[in-house]
Amino acid sequence: MTTSPPSQPASTEDLLVETLPTVSRLALAYAPRPARMQTLALLALDTRLAGLLRNSREPMLAQLRLSWWRESLGQPADKWPEGEPLLAALRTWNGHHGGLVSLVNGWEALTGAAPLPETALEAMAQGRAAAFATLAQALDCNADLRIVQRLARSWALADLAMRLGHESERNAARALALADRARGLRVPRALRPLQVLHALAARRLDKGEDAATSPAAVLAAMRIGLLGR
Structure with missing residues (x-):
């Protein structure tokens, strides 16, 4: 009787990629190898924080969980506990992780x-x-x-317009997104995933929920991911 070789433990990268929504995985595919882990860490953190809100029954509980991330991101990386894949990935930011407190505050x-x-x-x-x-x-x-901030803000508003559950909130986010479209902006190749996220969110805002992962959207993401436009 033959036995299968023992399976290898999943890497930090594999564990984090599995947590990402489809659109984020699609965007991550166009991160150059030197920028992949840093980009993955940001996308995974954004996903984790969204999950804290979604899975917390009370706002106070969500705020307590967010405060743990705010405190952790405000510390030097060598103070972090071992065993948390997301913190391990954020160590690749070489001390820049403190700026991500803004993301916690945003959520x-x-x-x-x-x-x-x-x-x-x-x-x-x-x-x-x-x-x-x-x-x-x-x-x-x-x-x-400045270009990165402009493009990311436009993406964030379009994404919020599709994500929020309350009708008046969705309408408000949609109005803000339509008034703040970022057209014709290009970022360096290292930040190409942001360009993909922005394009897919804009497409979804215009065409509906399924537009971000339709075959046409995948082709559009491929063009933007490879060519930047």
């Missing part, structure tokens, strides 16, 4: 009572924009920070 802005005011939606968009600007710094793309 916390969504823990208020419904319907959320426009200021909360704006805070969320700004938090995501600042997080991608921090990624740009971690990848030595400092010359492109």
Whole structure:
């Protein structure tokens, strides 16, 4: 009787990729190898924080969980506990991870009572924009920070318009997204996943929920991911 060889433990990268939604995995596919782990860490953190809100019955509980991430990101990486794959991935940011507190603050802005005011939606968009600007710094793309923030904010608003459950919140996010479209902006290849996320979110905003993963969208993502436009 033959036995199968023991399976290898999943790597940090594999564990984190499995947590990502389809659109984020599609965008990550176009990260150059030197930028892949840093990009994965940001996308995985954004996904984790979204899950904290989604799976917390009370806003106070979500805020407590978010505060753990705020405190952790405010510490030097050598103070972090071992065994958390996401923190392990964030060590590749070489000390830039403190800028991701803005992302935690952005998600916390969504823990208020419904319907959320426009200021909360704006805070969320700004938090995501600042997080991608921090990624740009971690990848030595400092010359492109304004473009990165502009594109990330536009993506964040379009994504929120599809993500929010309350009708008036969705309508408000949609109005903000339509008023803040970022057209014709290009970022360095290291940040190509952001370009893909933005294009797919804009397509979804225009054409509906399924547009982000339709065959046409996958082809569009491939073109943008490879060519940047």
